[in-house]
Amino acid sequence: MKMQPDGRKARGEKRREEIIAATLRVIERDGVAGVTHRTVATEAGVPTTSTTYHFSSLDDLLVATLISCARDMATEVYWMIDRARSRGSRGADEVAGLLAEALGPRRGRTMAEYELYLLAARKPELRPAARRWLDVLTSMVRHDDEISFRVFLAGIDGLLIQGLIDDEPPSADELRPVVAYLLKPR
């Protein structure tokens, strides 16, 4: 419990987060394959050695980026679910709209998220972070809804991945009937 925060550490932490943000931008633009100490440093506007100082290796940098990204995803999808619920039977509209947004304006971000997701499949130490947002969401629903909710989340993932290889992003209108069918109770 520190009362007087160290100004040096504060600046260091700030730069660390800038580097993480820059890494995410690089992944959005060029994919995980485009992440090097130098490209990230250039993107962040810092010297190359700064990325090696704050992250002991490139792997550490990707790990930190995934953790940061997963936290954002969790809160984001949390509010999506919340909004969809509050709109009741209009939930499909809400979800379809958000999917269209994720596949349109935010397409790069969506690709980055799934690339980091697959990275977690190969690196066990990343899995807790990648799984966290799934766990958070699952804990939101009633216990007897768990299976239908797992199906819902799986369907969302599948629609996003398939939407990423369309020549032009699917519109909310195209997605709505599929989402509605996915949400329809049995």
Add this chain to the structure above:
Amino acid sequence: MKMQPDGRKARGEKRREEIIAATLRVIERDGVAGVTHRTVATEAGVPTTSTTYHFSSLDDLLVATLISCARDMATEVYWMIDRARSRGSRGADEVAGLLAEALGPRRGRTMAEYELYLLAARKPELRPAARRWLDVLTSMVRHDDEISFRVFLAGIDGLLIQGLIDDEPPSADELRPVVAYLLKPR
């Protein structure tokens, strides 16, 4: 229309396919990030320059690998659907078993497929190949079933991706209720 096939070209084509197969093995083991001319050549047991001779660039090699992989996926999932259908209400068992297999013994292959899938999201020239197996399968079903089938395929994709970040692969027993719910008609 050649009547007498050129023996040289035949050997060349054979080696070309060996290189593609080796590339897929490298992706299964180390991911797309591990694909270099040298690693692929070593895996295939050919000199380094052989991969640059048969493929004008690394991109071409990955493109050819994805196309080959997508063809296999299409036929594979085709028979899965066929078997699931013939077993009627027992289709969920069939599908759950195949998912467990894809996430267990064939886990590396499944990761490779999704990595190539995401590669297609970034390279437009790859999208037709990546989409082909979706199209083939969609053409299998009756027109009025299209939406439920799209939901089914999306759910499969989502279950596979989420299963890839589990610490231990989910068993067929764990997957069966989810698959059954996914298949249940509304």
Add this chain to the structure above:
DNA sequence: TGGCTAATGGGACGATCGTTCAGGTAGTTT
């Protein structure tokens, strides 16, 4: 048999990579 072409493979070049190191700066503590 002698040209012709496709496939093969050894070697090397320049570029870029991850990472290290040592010197320099600025904030904190005594």
Add this chain to the structure above:
DNA sequence: AAACTACCTGAACGATCGTCCCATTAGCCA
């Protein structure tokens, strides 16, 4: 003020990368 610590950064090293070049081999055709 002095000692200490944390952050910063330019330069460089060795490894590895994609790709090219050129000599050699082997199957084809006239």
